[in-house]
Amino acid sequence: MAEQPTPAPARPRDAAIGTGLGRVLLLVYGIFALSASARALVQITTHFSEAPLAYLLSAFAGLVYIAATVGLAIGGARGRLMALTSCSIELIGVLVVGTLSIADAVAFPDDTVWSRYGSGYGYVPLVLPFIGLWWLWRNRPRP
Amino acid sequence: MNGPLSIAVIVVALALAVWYLIRTALDRRPTNADLWSMLGLGALVAVLVVVAVVGLFIGDRPAEWTTFVGYLITTVAFAPVAVYLARLEPTRWGTLILGVAALTLPVLVLRLQQIAEVTSG
Numbered sequence: 001m002a003e004q005p006t007p008a009p010a011r012p013r014d015a016a017i018g019t020g021l022g023r024v025l026l027l028v029y030g031i032f033a034l035s036a037s038a039r040a041l042v043q044i045t046t047h048f049s050e051a052p053l054a055y056l057l058s059a060f061a062g063l064v065y066i067a068a069t070v071g072l073a074i075g076g077a078r079g080r081l082m083a084l085t086s087c088s089i090e091l092i093g094v095l096v097v098g099t100l101s102i103a104d105a106v107a108f109p110d111d112t113v114w115s116r117y118g119s120g121y122g123y124v125p126l127v128l129p130f131i132g133l134w135w136l137w138r139n140r141p142r143p
Numbered sequence: 144m145n146g147p148l149s150i151a152v153i154v155v156a157l158a159l160a161v162w163y164l165i166r167t168a169l170d171r172r173p174t175n176a177d178l179w180s181m182l183g184l185g186a187l188v189a190v191l192v193v194v195a196v197v198g199l200f201i202g203d204r205p206a207e208w209t210t211f212v213g214y215l216i217t218t219v220a221f222a223p224v225a226v227y228l229a230r231l232e233p234t235r236w237g238t239l240i241l242g243v244a245a246l247t248l249p250v251l252v253l254r255l256q257q258i259a260e261v262t263s264g
Contacts, residue, residue: 023232024239027225031247034217042210 016075017083017139025132029069032125036113037062057097058112064090068132077141084136091129094118098126148191149256153249155184163242166235173229173237181229181241185222188248192219195255203262211258218251 011020018026040058048055064086071082098117111120118125159180166177192215205211225244229237 019232020234020236021239023228024236024243027228027240027243038210038213038217042207042213 015139017080017136018072018075021135022072022139025128025135026069026072028124028128029065029072029132032113032121032128033062033065033069035121036065039113054112054115057093057114061090061093061113064093080136080141083132087129087132087136090125091133094125094129146194148187148194149252152184152187152191152252155187156245156248156252159184160242160245163238163245167239167242170235171238172233172235173241177238177241178226178229181222181226181244184245184248185219185226188222188252189219191252195259198259205259206261207258211255214251214255214258218248218255221248221251 016022036058040055040062043051043055043058068083068086068090071079071084071086073079074082094114094117097112097114101112101115113121113125117123162180163173163177166173195211195215199208199211221244225240229240231237232240
């Protein structure tokens, strides 16, 4: 092809975490923030009594994704801390809820984003925190 | 929701997704043609959403019609948001943003079809 490849400029050390691959993460976290919290809102307002634990977990997951999205978007030390905290909670959440939803299906009669390690969402919820944490680690502040 | 229009959206989106992912692997930033293609897909999606909204008024409503409307709003907003983000990111990651969007749109259309099938009658 005659077209020139895009030259890849070296990424500055102090580049915002919400740029580059971070902007892709921002989009994906945004999608999950929206879908998890919208799902929780519908579940809680229409049939909360059917599976209160699952629906509260949905709402919690939604808040975690919102925090991660906002953290990536605002950047800086505070944004980093927000993103780091929410990615860690997300990783623990998907592992714990994923395991519990398989071991104790009675407690989880209805699905959350994290049920069965996020299989209803193509296992993206399982992979996402690893990518997020790797990205934050790669862009850690260095003197 | 099950017409040829949905199939067209899914096929075009998947074809574009393959293209964007190859371009990402080759480390190319999104070209104007890439951005316009996504806007074209967005226009196709907009037509689908308008047809679905008209269907809400003249046909059977899905049982979970609030969820349905939520999905319709998300679906129609998706391509423009992706183009906006991709324009902010003139690197390979901008191309990946378009790729992620092109992969998500078929999922949204399939979910819309699932919700539309269960009507309150």
